[in-house]
Amino acid sequence: MVESDEDRFLRLRAKADRLRRRLEDEAQNSGRVPVWAQKIINKTAEDWDVPVPPIKWRRSKINKWSSGRTFHHRIVVTAGKDRQDQKLVLLHELAHWIVKHGPDPDGWGHTAAFWRVAFDLFADHKMIKYATMREGRNWARAKTEAKIRRARS
Numbered sequence: 285m286v287e288s289d290e291d292r293f294l295r296l297r298a299k300a301d302r303l304r305r306r307l308e309d310e311a312q313n314s315g316r317v318p319v320w321a322q323k324i325i326n327k328t329a330e331d332w333d334v335p336v337p338p339i340k341w342r343r344s345k346i347n348k349w350s351s352g353r354t355f356h357h358r359i360v361v362t363a364g365k366d367r368q369d370q371k372l373v374l375l376h377e378l379a380h381w382i383v384k385h386g387p388d389p390d391g392w393g394h395t396a397a398f399w400r401v402a403f404d405l406f407a408d409h410k411m412i413k414y415a416t417m418r419e420g421r422n423w424a425r426a427k428t429e430a431k432i433r434r435a436r437s
């Protein structure tokens with residue numbers, strides 16, 4: 285049987301789709317940190333005089349929102365689809381890292397000191413408004429820090 289042009293077109297398109305999906309999956313699982321994020325990480329570590337944290341960067345296939353966790357020796361980010369939210373979560377985790385390597389080596393929590401650092405970072409990245417909305421939903425102290433900043437400015 286001779287393949288018609290249309291069949292051939294459909295077959296090749298299906299093949300291209302499969303390949304694209306596979307590449308996307310590989311990208312999602314590669315754990316590679318995006319260039320923009322690595323720039324923020326390096327710059328922040330330099331500004332705050334802390335070691336550059338190793339980052340595991342995972343990509344969520346379904347979530348819009350990101351999440352993260354800071355451990356003793358690395359940060360894990362699960363990136364959702366929303367870029368602004370990825371950035372916010374990265375800055376949040378970097379704030380944990382900074383507190384941990386600076387003022388409060390035993391401090392992991394969402395303390396007033398943590399939020400001061402976090403909001404310094406949010407301010408550097410012009411994200412105070414979004415941060416107040418996003419973080420204030422979960423953390424009363426974030427709302428308090430946002431209020432302090434507003435009163436000062």
Ligand SMILES: [Zn+2]
Pocket residue numbers: 376380394
């Ligand atoms: Zn946290």
